[in-house]
Structure formats: structure tokens, C-alpha cells
Amino acid sequence: MELRHLRYFVTVAREGHITRAAEKLHMQQPPLSQQIKALESEIDAALFVRHPRGVSLTDAGRSFLADAEAVLAQVDRAAARARRTARGEVGRIAVGFTTSAPFHPLVARAIREFRASRPDVSFVLEETGSVDLLAGLREERLDIAFIRSGLADPQGLAVHALLQEDMVAALPARHRLVRRPRLTLKDLAHETFILYRRPDGRGLYDVIISACTEAGFSPHVGQEAPRIVSTLNLVAAGLGITIVPASLSRLPLEGVTYRTLSGRPAISVPLNLACRGDERSAATLGFIDLVRRLA
Incomplete structure (x- = not known):
């Protein structure tokens, strides 16, 4: 049994007439009649009662129609979903x-x-x-x-x-440097740094260490945190300063003040x-x- 057999059967059932169904299916009436008889033989049940001017469903035909329509509807949904998936819509x-x-x-x-x-x-x-x-x-x-x-x-x-993002200094809110609207990396040379732990944060870690080295100092790392937000919590506690991507300054955190880093070297990630x-x-x-x- 193939899907086309189900479509033939459903069309004949809906039209109530084999000739009209054949026209709708764009095929000749004799082959359609043969396909319906072959389907009945395979199922081992009469699906239609033949009349001089058409056909009507038997009880078995009505039962088979409901299931056949459900199968075809499911196939149509599967095909539509496949097409949408191919287009990236699902x-x-x-x-x-x-x-x-x-x-x-x-x-x-x-x-x-x-x-x-x-x-x-x-x-x-x-x-x-x-x-x-x-x-x-x-x-x-x-x-x-x-x-x-x-x-x-x-x-x-x-x-x-995608892009290069500037980095900013994150300082305890009462740190002496917060009085300055802008800082350079050299201004942080004598501070205790809190960094996002390597290897998880190797991108940020390496950028910060490299920039400090270029600025002429090796940062004193007092703490390493497992998450970048954790570094900011430690800053809020007054345990040191850190450098983070500028987008993190959107994160309101009590006890932390952000300052732009200017001058050379420029630091971005x-x-x-x-x-x-x-x-x-x-x-x-x-x-x-x-x-x-x-x-």
C-alpha cells in the first residue's frame, strides 16, 4: 500500500463518483477503478458500494477513510515542516x-x-x-x-x-581613584588585581596581562575568580580592582564604580x-x- 493509493481512495470517497475522482486526479477512470479494487483486495474488505451513478462508502470504508485522512494530513504536515526547516523557519x-x-x-x-x-x-x-x-x-x-x-x-x-570591545576599570566605590573621570593603565600599576580565572577566562586574562606588560608593569594578582561577575563582587568587597569589557558597566552593582581607560596602550577584547x-x-x-x- 502506497500513499498514492490512500489519496486515490480519499478522492473517490469525497467525490462519490469514480469518473469525477479520476478527472480530479488527472488520470483515466479504468486505472483508478483497478487501483481501488487492488486496495480493497489488499485490505480484504469492500470499501465502496457501487451504484449505477456513483459509489458510497461501506462501514469498513468509513472507518478506513478517517484513518486515511489522518495519515495524509500527517504526511502533509511533515512535508510542510521539512520545507520550513530547510528554509530555516523551524x-x-x-x-x-x-x-x-x-x-x-x-x-x-x-x-x-x-x-x-x-x-x-x-x-x-x-x-x-x-x-x-x-x-x-x-x-x-x-x-x-x-x-x-x-x-x-x-x-x-x-x-x-564580530567586534572589539573597549575595557574599563572596575573600582571599589570609595577607592581613591574614583575621583578621576578617566584613568590610564599606568594609574593601576600599584593596585591589587582581581582577575577572571584562567583557562576559563584566558581571552580576558591574556589581554589584561599583555596590556599591563605593554604599559610597563606586571600586575599584582591578589585573587582569581571562577566567574567574571564574581570578580566584581570581590571588587565591591574592597579586595582589589579589575578590568572588564565595557558592556559589564551596564550591570548595576552596589559598591562598584567604573572608569574609562584612556591613553596608551589601548585595551580592548x-x-x-x-x-x-x-x-x-x-x-x-x-x-x-x-x-x-x-x-
């Missing part, structure tokens, strides 16, 4: 990001605009360190990841550079988008394209 995107990435407005804006245009695409979000994010991409647990570093070993992954190099999901590719355009 699906699921697993998005990973480092702990500092979601604070940048680009991330929220991209998800919001994509959801507005493709509401049947769902998002699964995961926050973790860069090492775990890249492993998640390779193991296909994640589809894309916002990261703060490049790839030393691509291994089938691709990285799209990248925001990159990592994905599999052979990605084929239309929804994921559409989201990647949107993020790159917004950036």
Missing part, C-alpha cells in the same frame, strides 16, 4: 557563551530579532568557559558560541570576528562567534548571518 539552535558575552547588547539583540522573524526556532542557552564551549561545538552539543578569544587549534571549527566549519542547518546559518550583519 528548528533549534544551541547557543553557548562565555560569562562576559551575554552582557554585550549584540547578543540579546541578535536573539531577539531572530526570534521575531522566525518564532518557531527555539533557543537553548548555555554559559560556560571557552574550553567547554569549543568542546561543545565539536561534540555537537552546541551550534554556535560567543567567545572572547581566537582558536589556537581550529579542528573543524570556524571563528567569525574581541567578541567572536565560533561554529562548526561544515554547519548545514539553515536556521543556524541564518542566525550566524544575522549576527555578523548586526556586528
